[in-house]
Amino acid sequence: MSTSSKSTTSKSLLLAALPENQYQRLLPHIEPFALEHGKILYEIGGSINYCYFPFGAVVSLVTQMEDGKIVEVGLVGNEGMTGLPFLLGQKNSAERAIVQVPNGGARIKADVVLKEFMRCEGLHGILLRYINSLLRQVAQTAACNASHTIEERLSRWLLMCHDRVPSDQINLTQEFIAQMLGTRRATVNVGAINLQSAGLIKYNRGRIQILDRPGLEGFACECYAAVRKGTQDGN
Secondary structure: OOOOOHHHHOOOHHHHOOOHHHHHHHHHHOEEOOEOOOOEEEOOOOEOOEEEEEOOOEEEEEEEOOOOOEEEEEEEOOOOOOOHHHHOOOOEOOOEEEEEEOEOEEEEEHHHHHHHHOOOOHHHHHHHHHHHHHHHHHHHHHHHHHHOOHHHHHHHHHHHHHHHOOOOEEEOOHHHHHHHHOOOHHHHHHHHHHHHHOOOEEEEOOEEEEOOHHHHHHHOOHHHHHHHHHHHHHO
């Protein structure tokens, strides 16, 4: 990337927050990277070689149970990056990182990010705040999945995706959503029908269009507001 490329990487709120001199230090290492739907960035137990910075894409962090069931534990969008365990001394990933909503992004070798992080300058504070917000998101997601209805959980999840993509339309199948929410496809279908009947979304053949965001926020449980506050506090 050229020295004029911050206008592009500013789509990553994390990179955009860097002081200019520190951004320029990282610039030669920033590689454009297409985050394509379904692409696995890290496998469970796999090496973390790169940190990925989504622009308009959304990456799901998922864990897998012994019976093969997959459950999402976190979302990463333009507010953050993947590969945080590497900065904490873990070279292998405990989760699978999979692109759920495709769009542009960039990547930097993990050891380069670690070196910059260890300088204890701008990136250090930015990433510590982001780690805190991601931990809050993971904790709130666990509480939500254990406590709330499918309609509330689906509303919260769609709003979190909507916060991270530059469109009111999100292309997601019910099967994929069911995996992310740790429930059955039939259960997601019921929740989607109820939200559509309320005029909040339109769902058709793997495409979800958010029609009434304020209404969806009102329908969601308190977990969405808590997660969003955590994300804003981290930026």
